[in-house]
Amino acid sequence: MCELRMSVQSVVFALAIALVFLSPSPSMGYPPGDPGPDDVSLDLENYDLNSETDWENLDLNIYGESYDYDDLDQEITVAPEAPPLTSQPPAESQEEEVTLLPEVRLPIAPVTLDFKGPGLFGPETGLGMPTCLLCVCMGGSVYCDDTSLEQIPPLPKDTTHFYGRFNKIQHVKNTDFINLNKLKTIDLTGNQISEMDEDAFRLLPQLQELLLADNNLQALPELPNTMRHIDARNNRLLSSGVHPEGFKDMSQLEFLYLSNNKLDYIPTPLPESLRALHLQNNNIQHLHEGTFCNRHNRNYIRRNLEDIRLDGNPLDINLFAQAYICLQRLPVGGN
Structure with a gap:
């Protein structure tokens, strides 16, 4: 109870101090000496709050507030203080020690691909590794276009x-295609070939297409009878550079392109299977009855040969009507 009175005494003392500072002053609009309607004068020196009677008669409602002191007897339960959190420093991560080995550079020896003659990767082995490193090999087809080759690779x-x-x-040798028994097509268009060995192609048992356009050839080597398509346009072929009767036994030959050369006559006899013969822009001046037809059989008709080009030659086809009387379509050309 003593502690309660001391607490109330402290409250009253604080209120009295507040009223002193909050009492109206002349600056608040009241005339001097007029305390105002709500002014309350307190004589702090005459207050005696030590007696029990004064505390009992003390009216604390003068400020419009009432206090219920019974609430002060209520028991206040305070939760036990939580133990302080202790923060432990994170354990230092144990880094694995890595030992870096010094960089070692091995010398790289230059690789030289030798296509001259047989060797480890020569044609007799069937590996063809150098060619497939420089070219594109897809199934049985080998593409070496525009790779600056100076000779045929194995x-x-x-x-x-x-x-x-x-x-x-520049040169096609008789060993370039040796033992290639499955080879059907050789395309060497757009090179600088001026020389071919005589047996460069003759021993290829399945060769059907030989494309030699845009080179510097003056002669053709002997070709196998299995040919279907020969293209030697835009060369320097001479009639003396074509084997006599060189196309006679080619029973499957269908396309023979010899335009833009220096031929003096048509290489005869021509096989029955021939469908297209291009000889424009040569030096052909004459035709004879046996060039396309059979002079011993007036009823003979050549049915397959429908595309003959003789334009660009010093030849007047009107003068040689008997040369193509067996044809179903007249040649193109004339003066």
Whole structure:
């Protein structure tokens, strides 16, 4: 109870101090000496709050507030203080010690691909590794177009089609296609070929297409009878450079393109299977009755040959009507 009185005494003392500072002053609009309607004068020196009677008669409602002191007897339960949180420093991560080995650079020896003659990757092995490193090998087809080749590379034994267009090849040797028994197509268009060995193609048992356009050839080597398509346009072929009766036994030959050369006459006899013969822009001046027809059989008709080009030659086809009387379509050309 003593502690309660001391607490109330402190409250009253604080209120009295507040009223002193909050009492109206002349600056608040009241005339001097007029305390105002709500002014309350307190004589702090005459207050005696030490007696029990004064505390009992003390009216604390003068300020419009009432206090219920019974609430002060209520028991206040205070939750036990939580133990302080202790923060432990994170354990230091144990880093694995890594030992870096010094960089070692091995010397790289230059690789030289030798296509001259047989060797580890020569044609007799059938591996064809150098060719497939420089070219594109897809199944039986080998594409070596525009790769600056100066000679025919060794080819895999199962090669069926070889494309070596737009290179710098000058000479085709008789060993370039040896043992390539499955080879059907050779395309060497757009090289600088001026020389071919006589047996460069003759021993290929399945060769059907030989494309030699845009080179510097003056002569053709002997070709196998299995040919279907021969293209030697835009060369320097002479009639003396074509084997006599060189196309006679080619029973499957259908396309013979010899335009833009220096031929003096048509290489006869021509096989019955021939469908297209292009000889424009040569030096052909004469035709004879046996060029296209059979002079011993007036009823003979050549049915397959429908595309003959003789334009660009010093030849007047009107003068040689008997030369193509067996044809179903007249040649193109004349003066």
